[in-house]
Every structure is written in structure tokens, then in C-alpha cells.
Amino acid sequence: MSDTNRQDDWQAAVLGELTGNGPAAADVRTPPGGPAATPVRTAAPAGSTDPGPGPGAPQGVGFPGVPESVPVRGGEGGGRDRHGETAGRRVLRSLRGALGGSAARAVAVESGLAARVQQPVTTGRHIVVTSIRGGSGKTTVTALLSRTYNHLRHDPVLTLEADAALGTLPVRLGVESLRWTCADLARIVRPSMQLTDVTGYLVPLPDGGWLLPGSQGRIGAQVDVAAYRTVTVALRRYFGVTVVDCETLPGEVARTALDTAHARVLTTPATAEGLDSTHAVLDWLATLPVPVLPRTVVVLAVQSPHPAVDLARAGERLAATGAGVVVLPYDRHLASGGPVRTALLGEGTRLAAVRLAAEALQRAVALPAAGGAR
Numbered sequence: 001m002s003d004t005n006r007q008d009d010w011q012a013a014v015l016g017e018l019t020g021n022g023p024a025a026a027d028v029r030t031p032p033g034g035p036a037a038t039p040v041r042t043a044a045p046a047g048s049t050d051p052g053p054g055p056g057a058p059q060g061v062g063f064p065g066v067p068e069s070v071p072v073r074g075g076e077g078g079g080r081d082r083h084g085e086t087a088g089r090r091v092l093r094s095l096r097g098a099l100g101g102s103a104a105r106a107v108a109v110e111s112g113l114a115a116r117v118q119q120p121v122t123t124g125r126h127i128v129v130t131s132i133r134g135g136s137g138k139t140t141v142t143a144l145l146s147r148t149y150n151h152l153r154h155d156p157v158l159t160l161e162a163d164a165a166l167g168t169l170p171v172r173l174g175v176e177s178l179r180w181t182c183a184d185l186a187r188i189v190r191p192s193m194q195l196t197d198v199t200g201y202l203v204p205l206p207d208g209g210w211l212l213p214g215s216q217g218r219i220g221a222q223v224d225v226a227a228y229r230t231v232t233v234a235l236r237r238y239f240g241v242t243v244v245d246c247e248t249l250p251g252e253v254a255r256t257a258l259d260t261a262h263a264r265v266l267t268t269p270a271t272a273e274g275l276d277s278t279h280a281v282l283d284w285l286a287t288l289p290v291p292v293l294p295r296t297v298v299v300l301a302v303q304s305p306h307p308a309v310d311l312a313r314a315g316e317r318l319a320a321t322g323a324g325v326v327v328l329p330y331d332r333h334l335a336s337g338g339p340v341r342t343a344l345l346g347e348g349t350r351l352a353a354v355r356l357a358a359e360a361l362q363r364a365v366a367l368p369a370a371g372g373a374r
Contacts, residue, residue: 069179070216072170082336082344110351116358117152124236125364128261130246130254132277136267137301137328139163141356142245143172143340144328144349145265148357150209151342155240156195159205160231161214162223162246162253169245170213174206174339178216185212186227189234198238207342214245223247225256232260241361249281262364263295265356270300270307270327275314282321295363297324299356305330324363326356 127145131138146159161169162182170178180201189198202210212231214223236242246257258264266281268274278298285292298318300311307330315325331349334340342350 067179067181067184067216069177071177072175082332110354113351113354113358114152116362117148117354118154119361119365121155121240121361121365124239124242125262125361126232126236126242126244126257126260127263127265127360127364128244128246128257129265129267130249130258131267132249132281133269133274134248136269136274137299137303137334138248138267139167139169139172139245140334140340141265141267141299141301141328142169142243144353145243145357145360146173146205146209146211147207147340147342148353149241149243149361150205150207152354152357153240156238157209158202158212158235158239158242159209160212160242160244162228162244162257163214167214167245170203170211171338172340173211174341175203175211175213178203178213180212181216182212182214182223182231183227186230189231191234195238198235223253225252228253228256229260258292261295263297263360264292265297265299265360266323267299267301270302270309270311270314272309275309275318278318279321282318282323286321291322293322296322297326297356297359297363300325300327302328302330303335324359326352326359328352328356 129138129142129145142159146157149157159169159173160182161167163169185201188201199210202212205211212235232242232244244257244261247254249255249258266278268278282293282296282298285296300314300318302311311327315327318325329346329348329352331346333344333346334349345353
């Protein structure tokens with residue numbers, strides 16, 4: 001990174017606020033041996049039963065009170081075997097593809113979107129997914145984005161959970177156990193760490209990439225603003241794209257995440273009430289001093305086979321605000337809960353996921369974040 005880009009780096013200002021030492025103190029490239037590289041501790045105190053860093057954790061970096069690995073609850077059963085589309089719909093689509101060029105056109109469209117998802121980034125991009133109410137498909141959309149970026153991109157991708165303690169992101173991503181959390185890592189992350197050190201504290205995902213959970217599923221263990229800022233500042237240099245499953249608005253972490261994100265994804269159910277609430281939020285965003293609507297994508301999540309709203313008209317109204325709009329169609333596999341399995345998604349859902357990933361990354365790369373990131 002050039003000196004100019006380093007000066008424009010939004011993390012420098014954020015971490016400077018946390019340390020009280022100004023932007024210079026936030027340079028995440030502090031050489032090993034500097035003050036920030038001092039480990040928390042390298043040995044347990046006399047008489048302590050602390051076993052030290054767990055398996056896969058970096059050597060030389062200690063942590064008081066190493067957390068135990070706990071199994072993820074809620075992943076049993078669910079949408080494992082149910083396909084997103086009915087058998088009849090799949091057969092009909094196959095026949096149409098055999099009789100015409102629709103299949104070739106679909107492949108061409110998806111290939112063009114995939115090329116946009118694979119575009120290079122000069123610095124790590126943060127894409128924050130949030131909503132204004134629960135049950136809007138926020139975590140499902142995060143899981144879809146995570147799988148899409150991990151599948152199509154060639155650089156490391158991080159998925160970060162900044163939601164309440166009982167979030168379902170680990171379940172949706174097919175994770176079996178959790179250990180280190182965002183709050184844990186915020187206390188031990190150091191500028192001298194390499195990518196291999198950092199990933200020792202992360203959860204490897206079945207289809208590639210890593211997850212940093214917000215908790216181990218215990219009530220009260222939530223991510224606060226200080227932990228969120230510390231982790232996102234420190235980890236940005238390791239990952240080309242970070243997808244954040246954020247708490248719902250107007251939570252404090254959600255506001256902080258939206259303010260510092262390169263792109264924002266706002267999920268809403270495709271209902272009359274959901275659309276009204278979304279328009280209210282977009283009107284509020286339009287009044288902010290720094291324009292954020294051009295960096296926002298609204299996901300209209302269809303939650304029934306027969307939506308009660310005109311999706312085309314709703315999309316046009318939302319797009320008139322300057323935000324992007326992607327319709328996520330009803331999918332039986334997603335509606336079943338459990339781990340999201342790409343092979344079981346409907347064709348329309350897969351295409352919508354790639355379109356959303358391309359749209360969000362394009363806005364994250366083409367435009368600076370509200371916090372001044374480049």
C-alpha cells in the first residue's frame with residue numbers, strides 16, 4: 001500500500017480514537033518487536049490451571065482463560081435434503097433449456113456477474129448486512145454472500161458475526177463447533193500476527209474461508225462497539241472481502257458498522273409493511289451528511305411462494321432512491337432452515353446471490369466508505 005493510501009486509510013483514524021494516540025498509532029504494519037507486538041502473556045501464572053492457547057492458536061501469544069470449544073446447536077435436520085425448487089419446476093426448466101437458448105443466456109449472465117465478483121481489490125472491503133427487523137432474512141443473505149465470495153474469489157474471505165448472542169450464522173454456514181469469539185480476538189490480536197496466526201483463532205468454513213463468531217451461543221455475550229472496531233481494523237489487511245452479519249438497526253454496533261462499511265446490504269421482507277419500513281430507513285439515510293445510498297443495496301426477500309406485493313413496482317420505487325435492489329426469490333431450501341447448501345438452492349436463488357455479491361462489491365470498490373476508506 002502506498003503512503004498516500006495509508007494516509008487515507010479509515011482504520012488509522014478509528015484505531016487512533018481507540019488508543020488516543022492519533023492516526024499514526026493505528027498503522028497495522030507495526031514491525032515485529034514494536035510496542036504493539038508485545039504478547040498479552042506467554043506463560044500461565046504460577047498455580048494457574050489455564051492451559052494456554054488452544055490447538056491451532058499462534059504460538060507466543062497467550063490468552064487468560066482459554067475458551068472451551070462448544071458444539072453449535074440448531075444445525076440438526078432442517079434444510080438438508082429439500083431442494084429449493086419443486087421437481088416439476090426443475091424438469092420444466094430443463095426442457096426449456098433443451099429447446100432453446102435460455103440455458104446459454106443464463107450461463108452468460110452468471111459468468112458476467114462472476115467476473116464482477118472476482119474483480120481485484122487494493123485494500124480489504126467491508127460489506128455489512130443489516131435489517132430493521134428480525135425475520136427479514138439477514139443472516140441467510142449473509143450466508144449466501146459468504147458462500148458466493150468464497151466460491152468465486154481467490155483471496156481470503158472473512159465472515160464476521162456482529163449480531164446478538166444467539167445468532168444463527170454458524171448454523172447457516174454449516175459450522176459444527178465454536179471456540180474463539182470476536183470479543184476474545186479483540187483482546188489478543190496484534191499487528192505482528194501473520195495470516196496463519198490469525199486463522200488459528202477463526203473457524204474454517206466447509207466451503208472455504210473463515211468465520212469469526214460473535215459468541216458461543218450464550219445469552220449476554222454480545223459484540224460491543226470497541227471489540228467490533230478493534231477486530232475490523234486489525235483484520236482488514238488479511239482479507240480481501242469481509243462480510244459482516246450485523247445486528248438490526250438502530251443498534252449501536254449496527255450504526256457503527258454502517259458508518260464505516262464500504263457497502264451496505266439492507267434486507268427486508270417483500271411485504272407491504274417491510275417496504276414501508278425500508279422506505280423510512282432510506283429516507284433517513286438520504287439526510288446523512290455523507291451520501292450512503294449509492295453504497296447501499298436493498299434485498300427484497302420473498303418469504304412465500306406467492307408474494308402479496310408487486311415485486312417489479314416495489315423494486316422500481318426503491319431503486320429511485322439511488323440504492324441498488326436485488327430480489328431474493330422464495331426458496332424451499334432456505335425456508336427450511338439449517339445449513340445453506342449451494343447444490344440445493346433454486347436456480348433463481350443462486351443467480352440472485354451472485355448478482356447481489358457483484359452489486360455489493362462493485363459499490364464497495366467504486367465508491368469510498370462513509371468513514372473515508374479507499
